[in-house]
Amino acid sequence: MQNPSPFPGMNACARQLQARVVEQQQLAEGTFRIRLATAELARVIRPGQFFMIRPAAGTDPLLGRPFALYDTYLDEEGEPAGIDFVYHVIGKMTGLMSDWAGGEVVTLWGPLGNGFPVPQAGHLLCVGGGIGYTPFLAVAREAAGLRQYGEGDRSVAEPARKVTLCYGVRTRSQRADLTDFEAIPACDLRVATDDGTEGHHGLVTDLLREALESPERPDAVYCCGPEPMMHAVADVCAEAGVNCWLSLETPMACGFGACFSCVTKVKVETEEGWDYRRTCIEGPVFPAETLIRG
CATH class of the missing domain: 3.40.50.80 (Nucleotide-binding domain of ferredoxin-NADP reductase (FNR) module)
Structure with missing residues (x-):
């Protein structure tokens, strides 16, 4: 998952890719969890890291929005198959996202950021x-x-x-x-x-x-x-x-x-x-x- 020319300081494994929405679930008032099928990202992302996401088609909104990893999910063999993230509806992008259903194709850019250190605490x-x-x-x-x-x-x-x-x-x-x-x-x-x-x-x-x-x-x-x-x-x-x-x-x-x-x-x-x-x-x-x- 190498990016041939990452920006200085950016994760070498970060790249742009597309993923399909598997499912969406409402967790609270205005809060939703989306599951995306993207084994590439799921294999390398760490707790505390994030990714940018936007619709695969169109230019409104033009820029992606950042979302932190909630968790990865595993396939039948126990291997990372995709990611989950949670968001709250507060603007145009998240308003569009609340209508995403299974099969929707979206564009991702990540993993980004450093994430939390490995927890070594009792x-x-x-x-x-x-x-x-x-x-x-x-x-x-x-x-x-x-x-x-x-x-x-x-x-x-x-x-x-x-x-x-x-x-x-x-x-x-x-x-x-x-x-x-x-x-x-x-x-x-x-x-x-x-x-x-x-x-x-x-x-x-x-x-x-x-x-x-x-x-x-x-x-x-x-x-x-x-x-x-x-x-x-x-x-x-x-x-x-x-x-x-x-x-x-x-x-x-x-x-x-x-x-x-x-x-x-x-x-x-x-x-x-x-x-x-x-x-x-x-x-x-x-x-x-x-x-x-x-």
């Missing part, structure tokens, strides 16, 4: 807000030793004894279908709603603080979701002295580092003390302590 805690929970199914399955992703050896040294997902959402009606997480034996699911209609009445960071103060304190935290939530998670983890990685949801246009529309400030050892990094190339996952706000 207790891994993931924090997801809104649609930001979607990268963590593959993360949880990998951490628990149930699946392997990508090329090369990404096997965990020892499966995690526990994977906690702290999931925050405004209200119960917007809560995602988390059945896939509940099916992982090592996964502990905790829900917070802003209005108290399900689970903890309050912020998802309240659940994070409880976990960090418990006897089963997590060894590492992965986070994805709204920017204010991620800032808060980074602060809580810094106070507790726990390593934290953030997956940024920065808007992007090209997805391969050419347009520089998705840059974020990071700390570097220069006279200025900071520089820009492209979320689509050097990210979307960054150690929380390396990021500069604003």
